[in-house]
Amino acid sequence: MKQNRPVLRSATLSIFRSYILRKLAILLDSLVLLLIVGLAGLSLTKDFGVEVFADPIELALGSDKILHFVAGIIVTLFVFRVLLRVMKHRCVKAICLSPVVAILLILGDEFSQLLSSSRSFSINDIVAGLFGVLIMLIILVIYQFLFCKLTKTTSTPPLS
Numbered sequence: 001m002k003q004n005r006p007v008l009r010s011a012t013l014s015i016f017r018s019y020i021l022r023k024l025a026i027l028l029d030s031l032v033l034l035l036i037v038g039l040a041g042l043s044l045t046k047d048f049g050v051e052v053f054a055d056p057i058e059l060a061l062g063s064d065k066i067l068h069f070v071a072g073i074i075v076t077l078f079v080f081r082v083l084l085r086v087m088k089h090r091c092v093k094a095i096c097l098s099p100v101v102a103i104l105l106i107l108g109d110e111f112s113q114l115l116s117s118s119r120s121f122s123i124n125d126i127v128a129g130l131f132g133v134l135i136m137l138i139i140l141v142i143y144q145f146l147f148c149k150l151t152k153t154t155s156t157p158p159l160s
Helices: 004-047 054-061 064-086 091-115 123-151
Strands: none
Touching: 004 054, 004 064, 004 091, 054 064, 064 091, 064 123, 091 123
């Protein structure tokens, strides 16, 4: 009976750890979704000429280019998390496709500004967004590399 206690304790810790990681993944997904909704809301307020919400954020960040950079990071992370779930936790494929989808979304948002009279198209905004996508891609690749290196598997990272 005493020999079973370490096995039981180990199994309990494993279940608890898995539970905590699932809850952290839900928290991360919720936070990223909230940020995406906020960015979309800021974009829409500028489209409709109500810049009272976007101006303080741009002023706090110092430039709208920083906002585009942060948006590139957040959009790439969001797309990665969605693709990871849709592709049944195939992390490498999700890492490869997420920048493509994020770039298309960033380009679509910027080109849609050509249709708006209250906004202006800017190549510098696209470059800032693309740089954000690149930074997030590097972070995702490093995360996947470290995870695979530590566990010596090619399975999905624990927060997925």
